[in-house]
Amino acid sequence: MPLLLAALVLAGVHVSQMRTMSIIPKPVSVQLSDGNFTLNATTSITAPASLGKLAKRLQSYLAPATGFPFPLVKDGASNTISLKLDKSFASLGSEGYRLSVSRDRVDIQSSTQAGVFYGVQSLRQMLPNEVFNSSQVSGVEWNVPCSTIEDQPRFTWRGLHLDVGRHFMPKEFVLKYIDLLALHKMNTLHFHLTEDQGWRIEIKKYPKLTSVGAWRKETMAGHYEEHRYDGTPHGGFYTQKEIKEIVKYAQDRFVTVVPEIEMPGHAQAAIAAYPELGNTGKQLEVGTHWGVYENVYNVEDKTIQFQKDVLTEVLALFPSKFIHIGGDECPKEQWKASPQAQAKIKALGLKDENELQSWFIHQIDAFLAAKGRRLIGWDEILEGGLAPGAAVMSWRGEEGGIASAKAGHDVVMTPGSHTYFDHYQSQDHKAEGLAIGGFLPLDKVYSYEPIPHQLNSEEAKHVLGAQGQLWTEYIPTPSRVEYMAYPRACALAEVLWTPKEEKNYPDFIGRLRVHVDRLSKLNVNYRKLDPKP
Numbered sequence: 001m002p003l004l005l006a007a008l009v010l011a012g013v014h015v016s017q018m019r020t021m022s023i024i025p026k027p028v029s030v031q032l033s034d035g036n037f038t039l040n041a042t043t044s045i046t047a048p049a050s051l052g053k054l055a056k057r058l059q060s061y062l063a064p065a066t067g068f069p070f071p072l073v074k075d076g077a078s079n080t081i082s083l084k085l086d087k088s089f090a091s092l093g094s095e096g097y098r099l100s101v102s103r104d105r106v107d108i109q110s111s112t113q114a115g116v117f118y119g120v121q122s123l124r125q126m127l128p129n130e131v132f133n134s135s136q137v138s139g140v141e142w143n144v145p146c147s148t149i150e151d152q153p154r155f156t157w158r159g160l161h162l163d164v165g166r167h168f169m170p171k172e173f174v175l176k177y178i179d180l181l182a183l184h185k186m187n188t189l190h191f192h193l194t195e196d197q198g199w200r201i202e203i204k205k206y207p208k209l210t211s212v213g214a215w216r217k218e219t220m221a222g223h224y225e226e227h228r229y230d231g232t233p234h235g236g237f238y239t240q241k242e243i244k245e246i247v248k249y250a251q252d253r254f255v256t257v258v259p260e261i262e263m264p265g266h267a268q269a270a271i272a273a274y275p276e277l278g279n280t281g282k283q284l285e286v287g288t289h290w291g292v293y294e295n296v297y298n299v300e301d302k303t304i305q306f307q308k309d310v311l312t313e314v315l316a317l318f319p320s321k322f323i324h325i326g327g328d329e330c331p332k333e334q335w336k337a338s339p340q341a342q343a344k345i346k347a348l349g350l351k352d353e354n355e356l357q358s359w360f361i362h363q364i365d366a367f368l369a370a371k372g373r374r375l376i377g378w379d380e381i382l383e384g385g386l387a388p389g390a391a392v393m394s395w396r397g398e399e400g401g402i403a404s405a406k407a408g409h410d411v412v413m414t415p416g417s418h419t420y421f422d423h424y425q426s427q428d429h430k431a432e433g434l435a436i437g438g439f440l441p442l443d444k445v446y447s448y449e450p451i452p453h454q455l456n457s458e459e460a461k462h463v464l465g466a467q468g469q470l471w472t473e474y475i476p477t478p479s480r481v482e483y484m485a486y487p488r489a490c491a492l493a494e495v496l497w498t499p500k501e502e503k504n505y506p507d508f509i510g511r512l513r514v515h516v517d518r519l520s521k522l523n524v525n526y527r528k529l530d531p532k533p
């Protein structure tokens with residue numbers, strides 16, 4: 001038994017009470033009282049028909065480890081976990097909840113389904129960690145400490161990104177990634193679906209995007225300078241049926257999947273499939289090395305129409321209000337050399353290639369706006385003028401985010417300094433295994449403040465939140481994604497949920513030491529915590 005735990009047990013502090021304090025992200029307010037609610041073979045779940053799906057989800061969280069059936073009833077009076085929608089909790093916002101535990105019942109109340117769901121996530125983390133075992137565990141007392149929690153998130157965009165372009169990730173893993181997001185009360189998966197090195201979503205009108213664009217002949221091995229290749233074909237894509245399944249799975253867990261279809265750069269896989277989309281007419285191959293490619297889309301009307309056709313299919317699959325169109329790292333060399341691109345600049349009365357990129361993005365912004373959606377892109381979309389309704393992801397530091405918020409645009413903070421989870425987690429690179437570079441330890445993620453001090457309180461309202469980036473050049477497998485994402489995503493979840501004044505790193509680490517055991521039970525290959533100093 002760890003020393004601290006032993007001391008607390010000797011002092012008469014109940015172990016399960018300590019677990020109340022091991023909820024990640026830390027709730028806004030927790031009041032502990034004496035006693036426990038104990039789950040047993042006759043505990044029921046009470047829910048109205050409108051919460052039937054959530055009640056079943058709760059049942060699926062509790063039944064496997066406990067072996068208890070948790071029958072669903074309409075009006076359990078005692079020994080029940082009651083889920084309830086109640087407008088009087090609207091003051092807790094659209095994702096807040098109240099969870100109260102007494103000796104004979106548990107009540108989870110919210111004005112929304114999402115709030116009830118987050119109450120359920122807290123309840124899971126108030127039980128002994130064994131509840132996260134998917135197989136039956138015997139001999140555990142399933143106590144939940146009597147308490148009242150009132151809780152709501154600080155930010156509305158609480159996300160993780162996943163690049164499936166550089167390395168394809170199987171659908172089953174994407175579903176697990178969504179489950180882990182939900183466990184941490186995160187609500188956005190930014191699904192980076194197209195890259196130079198692979199196009200990952202079936203588009204019925206353009207079948208070669210996946211028959212050609214989803215496959216590369218080999219992959220760079222080791223760091224860029226080494227110029228080594230593995231000689232092994234790599235590829236894969238999601239059919240539209242699989243995309244629907246992912247989106248539905250996420251919806252059921254209150255996660256919005258924001259698709260990213262990159263343009264006008266990071267387009268080599270698409271141009272390899274359809275050379276007429278490029279500037280040179282040359283037959284290219286799907287990218288095999290990392291970095292920024294010169295081969296970008298041309299600016300012909302037919303190519304803009306291609307983007308709209310692709311997006312039309314994408315919009316039918318993803319209900320997300322925001323649609324990400326990339327916009328980063330688009331070298332302008334080919335547009336400078338292209339008579340067609342130069343003619344376009346002249347015909348449109350534009351100043352230069354930056355304004356041409358801006359024109360490109362404006363076309364897409366108008367298209368999305370007409371369909372009732374909103375464009376979001378990386379901060380390069382600021383160059384040459386931002387489309388009126390567009391939102392920005394600030395990745396090259398915070399400057400883009402500050403400029404956008406000051407100009408009245410919504411922003412998601414994604415600075416490389418604090419949210420790039422492809423960076424190393426320690427300075428011991430040998431021990432960590434190959435990563436792209438950088439250094440982003442857990443405490444630095446935890447220290448992140450998404451609202452830049454340069455913003456006044458009105459401007460700050462444009463900061464929707466933040467998200468962690470999982471670029472997968474050097475992350476070839478699901479297990480490696482988990483290693484890079486966790487536990488840093490736990491820290492980010494708390495940055496995005498918990499009030500700033502309530503954050504405390506040593507307290508977080510104490511809860512995290514309990515929490516990582518839950519991740520183990522969920523078979524997550526998280527990076528082990530550094531030993532206590």
Ligand code: ACM
Binds near residue numbers: 328329378395
């Ligand atoms: C990016 O990291 N290129 C957005």
